[in-house]
Amino acid sequence: GAVVSQHPSRVICKSGTSVKIECRSLDFQATTMFWYRQFPKQSLMLMATSNEGSKATYEQGVEKDKFLINHASLTLSTLTVTSAHPEDSSFYICSARLTSGQETQYFGPGTRLLVL
Amino acid sequence: GESVGLHLPTLSVQEGDNSIINCAYSNSASDYFIWYKQESGKGPQFIIDIRSNMDKRQGQRVTVLLNKTVKHLSLQIAATQPGDSAVYFCAENMKGTYKYIFGTGTRLKVLA
Numbered sequence A: 001g002a003v004v005s006q007h008p009s010r011v012i013c014k015s016g017t018s019v020k021i022e023c024r025s026l027d028f029q030a031t032t033m034f035w036y037r038q039f040p041k042q043s044l045m046l047m048a049t050s051n052e053g054s055k056a057t058y059e060q061g062v063e064k065d066k067f068l069i070n071h072a073s074l075t076l077s078t079l080t081v082t083s084a085h086p087e088d089s090s091f092y093i094c095s096a097r098l099t100s101g102q103e104t105q106y107f108g109p110g111t112r113l114l115v116l
Numbered sequence B: 001g002e003s004v005g006l007h008l009p010t011l012s013v014q015e016g017d018n019s020i021i022n023c024a025y026s027n028s029a030s031d032y033f034i035w036y037k038q039e040s041g042k043g044p045q046f047i048i049d050i051r052s053n054m055d056k057r058q059g060q061r062v063t064v065l066l067n068k069t070v071k072h073l074s075l076q077i078a079a080t081q082p083g084d085s086a087v088y089f090c091a092e093n094m095k096g097t098y099k100y101i102f103g104t105g106t107r108l109k110v111l112a
Helices: none
Strands: A004-007 A010-013 A019-025 A032-038 A044-051 A067-073 A076-081 A090-097 A105-107 A111-115 B010-014 B019-024 B032-038 B045-051 B056-058 B062-067 B072-077 B086-093 B100-102 B106-111
Touching: A004 A090, A010 A019, A019 A032, A019 A090, A019 A111, A032 A067, A032 A076, A044 A067, A044 B100, A076 A090, A105 B045, B010 B019, B019 B106, B032 B062, B032 B072, B045 B056, B045 B062, B045 B072, B072 B086
Parallel strands: A010 A111, B010 B106
Antiparallel strands: A004 A019, A019 A076, A032 A044, A032 A090, A067 A076, A090 A105, A090 A111, B019 B072, B032 B045, B032 B086, B056 B062, B062 B072, B086 B100, B086 B106
């Protein structure tokens, strides 16, 4: 149980285009989902917290207009990288929290974004 | 010495030996700690967790030790196997926020 999927697993796009990444909890409902970014040989950095039915909360230094997050249902959150540039190339990972009151996060397999 | 940022600290261990991976966490108010394993190109995989009211927890071949006095967490892997080769991250949960702060990570290399 507690499986999280991401789609696509990897994407290559041209500079200036927008890319949407989906995060789904497959066998449970997730009130809260998280989006992380990971550069090569570095740790995971939290970008934003996504709560179903409300606006996402962004971490300091993360541009909310560039990284649009939508959490329209209890099983789906999307991250849209708008007007992507080469410096946005990274590994984007989502996680989902099982139920209210539980801290454990279950992570998706990640999406590799390459902006040319 | 070890450096972070461009280079992950690396621990090389002979197959069959025990591994100890260390982590210093930052927030004394954190109340929940987790170890994750990450293989190349994949998402983090849960290994074991521990709450702040405990100082030791054991799983299958793994043990986590928590020292709140010095804000230190360690992961012990018994009889290390080639499949254990990966990057290991500790994470701390900030009490009341459900947000994780990840440590810098350690690459474990298992030598045959």
